[in-house]
Amino acid sequence: MTGALRLEGLAISRLGVPLLALEAEVAPGTVLSVMGPSGSGKSTLLAAIMGTLAPGFALAGRVWLDGADITRLPPEARRVGILYQEELLFPHLSVGGNLAFGLPRTVRGRAARLARVAAALAEIGMAGFEGRDPATLSGGQKARVALMRMLLAEPRALLLDEPFSRLDAGLRAQVREMVFERARASGLPVLLVTHDPADAAAAGGAVVELG
Template sequence: MDDGLTLEKLEIAKDGRRMICLTAHVPPGQVLSVMGPSGAGKSTLLSALIGTLAPGFDLTGRVLLNGRDITALPPERRQIGILFQDELLFPHLSVGGNLGFGLPAGIRGRAARSARIETALADIGMPGYAARDPQTLSGGQKARVALMRVLLSHPRALLLDEPFSRLDAGLRAQIRDLVFARARAAGLPVLLVTHDEDDARAAGGPVIRLRR
């Protein structure tokens, strides 16, 4: 089985009505864009991929990640990261604390974890921000911290749930390019859900359009 994220005859239905029928493969470093109107099942698809599909939905088919069947695994064992519309930074933690939340448990000791956090902040152009309150950050800074928190957890795939939609046009392009570049550098298959044609064009990969 090829490396990457594979949706194998994935069907999602509710109350006997089929919402999604999808077969796709996303190689490492590629972005698959999924577009469609509200109610077409985009959020439902993401829930199925991360393992949080609500009761009442019926799922058939398989989700494979690097050849491993993860369809029945709990969310914490799937090794899939996700970025949402809102950054969802923890308000009770500093910027460094938020990044530390994403660090693997194998990085032990305060000094080692602090060093990794400082390196991560430097990588996104925010050196010295570890002690800052997330509420004092700009929208672009919050987006960068949210991205790095996901990447620090070493996911094997990345899902994007319209994470650029709340940013203004100039910042949107900047953060979008950063996310795609980081994902490519890490060799992650990416599935992007978006309403925006510019997002899909910037992703540079195939586009699937869902209908309600």
């Protein structure tokens, strides 16, 4: 269980032109859905929280996570996980290798790391998939591996950048339910960016409209 994600007077501008302003708090285990048309700044908002704003963008206000001000921390120190539209599994690594990449350094020793990966695969119904090439997986399997790799890194918050948009309707509902269920079980505050009202409805939390 982690603490809340809080955006305090957050304002983003590009080349001096205001883009968005947001004040919000996301409690552990809940989802804040952010909706808006293309160009309204949804992905830029996620970049600000991740600490990866592109040159030309300026950030005012603060990002708090678990009671700590992370606004000026480098991305790798923030412990914020993110899932994108594409699974972004490493093609040169096996399924097991992809999951092992997410393990924190505190899990030491080959046997301990292999055991953690095996347990993670069993947890998502993919026991024995350690040696599989990611290219041979179905869309739903890739989504599950991407989610578990992110969770293995022990993030304190989860950002979702339209991760369900490329899935067909049936699979979309299944993966969406799995992601929200895992986030609730882990007590993670979640910020979801989406164009789809069905995603926001399934998330069950507050909805913010940009633009």
